[in-house]
Amino acid sequence: MFNFIQHRKIWYIISLFVILPGLFSMVTRGFNLGIDFIGGNLVEVQLEQGVKIEQVRGVVEGLGYAASKNVQESGTRTYLIRTRELTEEESATLISTMKQKVGDVQLMRNDRVGPVIGREITINAILALLIAAALMLVYISFRFEFKQGLAAITAILHDVLVVLGIFSIFQIEVDSSFVAAILTIIGYSINDTIVIFDRVRENLRMRKKGDALVDLINVSLWQTLARSINTVMTVLFVLIALYFLGGTTIKTFVLALLIGVTTGMYSSIFNASPVWFDLKRLEKKATK
Amino acid sequence: MRWSKLLSIAAVMLAIVVLGITAAVPLPMFKNISWLPWGNQTILGLDLQGGVHVVLEAKDTPTSKVNEETMKRAQAVLERRINETGVSEPIIQRQGERRIIVELAGINDPEQAVMDLIKPAYLEFKNELGQTIITGADLKNALESRDPGSGQVEVDLTFTKEGTSKFAQATAANVGKNIGIYLDNKLLQNPVVQEPITNGQARITGYEDLDEAHTIAILLRSGALPVQLDVMEKRTVGPQLGQDSLNRSINAGIVGIVAILVFMLIYYRIPGLIADLALIFYALVVLAIFIGIHATMTLPGIAGFLLSLGIAVDANVIIFERVKEELRTGKSIRSAIDSGFKRGFVAVFDANVTTLIAAFVLYFFGSSMIRGFAVTLSIGILVSMFTAITLTRWFLHLTAAANVVKDPRYYGA
Numbered sequence: 001m002f003n004f005i006q007h008r009k010i011w012y013i014i015s016l017f018v019i020l021p022g023l024f025s026m027v028t029r030g031f032n033l034g035i036d037f038i039g040g041n042l043v044e045v046q047l048e049q050g051v052k053i054e055q056v057r058g059v060v061e062g063l064g065y066a067a068s069k070n071v072q073e074s075g076t077r078t079y080l081i082r083t084r085e086l087t088e089e090e091s092a093t094l095i096s097t098m099k100q101k102v103g104d105v106q107l108m109r110n111d112r113v114g115p116v117i118g119r120e121i122t123i124n125a126i127l128a129l130l131i132a133a134a135l136m137l138v139y140i141s142f143r144f145e146f147k148q149g150l151a152a153i154t155a156i157l158h159d160v161l162v163v164l165g166i167f168s169i170f171q172i173e174v175d176s177s178f179v180a181a182i183l184t185i186i187g188y189s190i191n192d193t194i195v196i197f198d199r200v201r202e203n204l205r206m207r208k209k210g211d212a213l214v215d216l217i218n219v220s221l222w223q224t225l226a227r228s229i230n231t232v233m234t235v236l237f238v239l240i241a242l243y244f245l246g247g248t249t250i251k252t253f254v255l256a257l258l259i260g261v262t263t264g265m266y267s268s269i270f271n272a273s274p275v276w277f278d279l280k281r282l283e284k285k286a287t288k
Numbered sequence: 289m290r291w292s293k294l295l296s297i298a299a300v301m302l303a304i305v306v307l308g309i310t311a312a313v314p315l316p317m318f319k320n321i322s323w324l325p326w327g328n329q330t331i332l333g334l335d336l337q338g339g340v341h342v343v344l345e346a347k348d349t350p351t352s353k354v355n356e357e358t359m360k361r362a363q364a365v366l367e368r369r370i371n372e373t374g375v376s377e378p379i380i381q382r383q384g385e386r387r388i389i390v391e392l393a394g395i396n397d398p399e400q401a402v403m404d405l406i407k408p409a410y411l412e413f414k415n416e417l418g419q420t421i422i423t424g425a426d427l428k429n430a431l432e433s434r435d436p437g438s439g440q441v442e443v444d445l446t447f448t449k450e451g452t453s454k455f456a457q458a459t460a461a462n463v464g465k466n467i468g469i470y471l472d473n474k475l476l477q478n479p480v481v482q483e484p485i486t487n488g489q490a491r492i493t494g495y496e497d498l499d500e501a502h503t504i505a506i507l508l509r510s511g512a513l514p515v516q517l518d519v520m521e522k523r524t525v526g527p528q529l530g531q532d533s534l535n536r537s538i539n540a541g542i543v544g545i546v547a548i549l550v551f552m553l554i555y556y557r558i559p560g561l562i563a564d565l566a567l568i569f570y571a572l573v574v575l576a577i578f579i580g581i582h583a584t585m586t587l588p589g590i591a592g593f594l595l596s597l598g599i600a601v602d603a604n605v606i607i608f609e610r611v612k613e614e615l616r617t618g619k620s621i622r623s624a625i626d627s628g629f630k631r632g633f634v635a636v637f638d639a640n641v642t643t644l645i646a647a648f649v650l651y652f653f654g655s656s657m658i659r660g661f662a663v664t665l666s667i668g669i670l671v672s673m674f675t676a677i678t679l680t681r682w683f684l685h686l687t688a689a690a691n692v693v694k695d696p697r698y699y700g701a
Contacts, residue, residue: 046528088403088519095399108529110399112522117343121655128653135645143638177588180650180658184595184665187646191599191639195606198635227602227609230555234548234605235598241544242594247533247587249335254591 004221005214008274015158015271018263022165031168034175035082037122039115040067043081043094048104050077059101065094074248078108085114109249125179129160132183136190144197147283151276152193155267159189162263163256177253185260188235192268196224200273213280217273225269232265293690300683304569311572329579333586333660334391336534338527340398344406346386346515354386358514363388365513369405387520398524406517411508412470413458421458421467424512426451432501441501443508445490452488460484471507537590544594545571548601556608558687563604566680570600574671578664589660596668599643603676606639607632611684621688629681636676640669 004011035042047056056079057071065083074080086094091110098105113121133153140149160182167174199220207216239261243254309315311327334341346354346362363380366388370378379391395401411424429446447455458467462481469477469492479492495501525533549567552560574593578585585593611628615621644666651662 044529088399088406091399092403106528107399107524107526109526110522110524112519114518114520116345117521124653128649131653132646132649135649136642139642139645176655177658180588180654180661183646183650184661187643187665190642190646191602194639194642195635198638202631202634223613224609227605230551230605230609231598231602234551234601235595237547237551238544238594238598241540241547242537242591245536245540245543246591247335247536249529249533250587250591253588257595 001218001222003214003218004269005218005274005277008270008277011270011274015267019158019161019165022161022169025168026164029168029171031164032171032173034173035111035113035118036176037118037174039085039113039118041065041081041083041086041091041113042109042111043083043091044074044078044108044110045081045095045098046075046078046106046108047098047102048077048106049102051102053079055102056081056098059098060094063090063094063097065090085112121176121179125176128179128183129186132186136186140190140194140197144201147279148197148200148276151272151279152190152197154275155193155264155272156186156189158267158271159185159260159263163260166259167256172252172255175252177250178256181253181256181260184257185264188261189264189267192228192231192264193272195227196220196268196273197276199224200276214277217277221269221273228265228269232261235261290690293686297683297686297690300686301565304565304572307572308568311575326579327575330575331579331582331584332393332530332534333584333589334393334523334530335525335587336530336537336585337394338398338525338530339391339393339395340402340525341391341521341523342389342402342405342519343383343521344388344390344517345520346388347518349516352514354515359386359388361509361514362517366390366405373401373404375401388517394527396527398526402519402522402524406513406519411512412473413455414468414470415458415462416465416468422447422451422454424508426454427508427512430505430508432495432498432505434498440493441495441498442491442493443495443501443505445492445508447488447490449488452486455488455490456484456486459486459490469508476507477504533587537587541590541594545597548597552601552604556605559604559608559611559684562680562683562687563601563608566604566675566683567597567600569679570672570675571597573675574664574668577667577671583663583667584660585664586660588658589664592661592664593668596665596672599640599669600672600675603636603640603672604680606635607676607680622685625681625684625688629677633677636673640673644669 053071053073057066060066060070060081060083065086067082067084070082072080072082081094083094091112095105095107133156136156137146137149137153140146140152163182163185166172167178200217203216203220236258239254239258243251243258246254310325312325314325344366346359348354352358359382363382367380370380370390370392373392373395375392375395377393379389381389383389390405392398392401411427413421413423415421426448427445428448428451430443432441432443434441459481463483464481466478466480468475469479477492479494492504495504545567549564552563552567554560556563574596577583583589607629610632611624614624614628619627647662647666647669651659651666654662
């Protein structure tokens with residue numbers, strides 16, 4: 001039987017290999033923040049007739065509304081226009097000017113976020129993440145043990161960093177639903193971890209004298225492996241269907257979940273239990 | 289083989305199928321029953337039927353400050369303006385000290401609706417030619433009173449400085465004629481000008497009683513927004529995008545669910561079939577609960593619901609894996625089912641509680657759209673635990689007791 005725990009250094013290295021470039025990108029380039037965080041308008045329109053994207057851009061820039069990354073094609077004859085924050089009158093002017101210059105337009109959506117709201121969303125996002133992590137730590141300490149809680153939080157941190165890193169490296173735009181995605185990923189990842197720890201807890205109760213902890217954890221991992229894979233498979237079915245067939249406005253949300261659920265499975269098998277094992281070893285060394 | 293058990297199984301399957309068909313399929317024989325298919329009773333959010341969600345914040349104006357009273361008046365004005373448009377089930381909500389959230393669903397031009405909503409004044413005084421003389425912005429106050437001498441009930445109007453001069457001019461030009469008072473383009477009152485009014489104080493008389501005057505005074509006062517309302521956040525979804533999102537979500541949902549059903553069947557065989565039935569039952573129960581509590585289904589809400597399917601399956605997967613293990617230790621099918629459930633459920637419970645924690649935190653910190661996601665996810669998790677330990681378990685036992693399938697291999701062992 002392949003021993004997951006004995007090879008844990010390999011898993012740690014793989015994790016670092018994925019996380020470090022992401023961290024580097026986060027520090028040097030940051031994120032491609034959407035209007036939810038920095039304020040502005042996001043207007044999506046569908047044109048009656050096909051025109052060149054430059055024409056659409058020309059209208060937006062001609063009015064002096066443009067933001068740095070302004071117009072992008074989002075589908076057949078549909079365009080996403082990012083602008084500075086527009087008043088209601090300015091929004092109406094944008095649409096009427098487009099009607100004059102590029103033919104009839106259908107307004108698909110128009111999101112307006114003021115700078116104050118942007119700040120509130122950011123603060124709430126950070127608060128939510130911290131509170132969720134703290135509550136989970138408390139619950140796991142209560143049902144399992146504190147060190148397993150720490151190990152589970154490490155695995156969560158791993159998943160969050162992987163997703164954040166990938167979004168930073170590829171400069172995928174993040175909006176407030178991204179925060180929801182991160183919290184959901186946390187929920188899923190910890191769900192996976194808990195099922196494994198539950199098995200460890202049960203096996204610990206039936207542990208015979210002389211059974212090495214490393215083997216016990218490894219057996220537990222093997223016992224839950226089929227479930228870990230199957231569960232992620234079913235969730236991935238849904239997510240892949242949502243990504244390719246689902247509503248366009250939740251695409252990045254689903255993408256974040258796809259990455260997060262996959263890395264969540266990895267971290268609960270290859271990070272959470274090995275980290276707990278290492279924490280246990282440290283404890284033994286300290287008492288000796 | 290036990291026929292009574294087999295019959296029970298058939299009955300449950302039939303019930304689930306009937307429930308499913310009445311929920312989703314628009315059969316011709318349902319045509320006269322308005323609530324069928326009952327799945328259509330789901331309330332759709334703004335992002336699925338088009339509409340607008342807007343957060344307004346009140347700002348002080350030179351003439352009035354933001355306080356509890358002006359906020360209440362502002363809210364009343366918004367309510368009246370919205371009622372005029374005939375939007376069904378609008379949401380108008382105070383948030384904090386100076387914010388009002390408005391949600392309007394299913395309107396054709398949400399952008400125009402927002403503009404109309406935050407217009408400072410809708411109150412207009414017009415001459416007989418229909419020309420606007422002054423607007424609600426020129427009106428400072430309107431109070432009902434009873435003249436102590438004559439006992440006559442009247443509404444006293446006080447104009448702003450600008451309004452005073454405008455009104456003086458207009459009344460001078462219209463002596464003996466009517467000046468109509470229009471609120472949102474509806475004639476409220478049509479008093480006759482008796483003399484030019486230059487001091488900025490006008491009286492309207494001819495009311496039945498103080499109550500009537502009071503109502504008119506409130507309308508006049510609230511015709512104009514007492515404070516300036518600024519848009520802090522606005523999410524407009526055109527009807528076309530809403531419809532598109534809804535269709536796409538339904539498609540994605542069907543593909544995702546079918547993929548899960550097929551996978552479970554292939555991998556877990558007999559228990560897989562049972563899990564599939566439990567999953568369909570689960571989806572119907574969740575849908576019924578959403579309708580029952582009048583939850584609004586949003587795009588993130590659908591995503592949450594579909595993800596909860598994953599969790600619901602997971603509960604079954606965990607338990608079946610346990611049952612399989614128990615079978616391998618040589619236990620009989622029935623005792624393997626029992627101990628498998630007992631052991632598996634602890635894991636399911638702890639795992640789901642932690643996911644629930646994430647969902648609750650999302651609910652408290654999320655915007656309204658994200659809340660929809662948190663609600664569906666939470667309901668999904670709770671219902672999934674319930675169906676896993678009740679329906680799936682009972683069904684597995686029935687199947688085992690029916691003695692049709694004796695070979696443990698069909699239970700995945």
